[in-house]
Amino acid sequence: MIGRLNHVAIAVPDLPAARRLYGDMMGAAVSAEQELPEHGVTVVFVELPNTKIELLHPLGEDSPIRGFLDKNPQGGVHHICYEVADIAAARDRLVGGGARVLGDGEPRGGAHGKPVLFLHPKDFCGTLIELEQA
Ligand code: CO
DSSP: OOOOEEEEEEEOSOHHHHHHIIIIISOOEEOOOEEEGGGTEEEEEEEOSSOEEEEEEEOSTTOTTHHHHHHSTTOEEEEEEEEESOHHHHHHHHHHTTOOBSTTSOOEEOTTSSEEEEEOGGGTTTOOEEEEEO
C-alpha cells in the first residue's frame, strides 16, 4: 500500500541556519521558507535526487513541534512521509488494523497542497508517520 518515501522531516531551532547548512555547506537545492499556519510550522524543502528533506520550524505559540524542540533543543528527526495513492482508503485500512490517526482523522492540505494525515508514533515503531496522497 505505501509507496515512495516523499520526505524525511527534521525539526530545527534556527531555520535560516539550517537552510544555509543544506544549501551552502552541503550544496543542495533548497526552497524558500513557506509558512503553513494550519499546521503551525514554517518549512523549507531540500531537494535530493531521490527524495526531499523537510526542515520544520515552529510557527505560532501552539505549534505541534514546539514541545519536540523543547525536548530536542538542537533539533532532530521529527517524522517521515510515505506516499499513498488513496489516502482515505489507506486510513481506513490502517484504522481497521488498530492504528491511530492523529487529530480528527480527516486529511488536511499539506505542504504540497495534497491531502496528508499523521499516524500515532506508538503504533509505528516509535516514529511519527505522515501519509501524503501522491
Ligand atoms: Co512532512
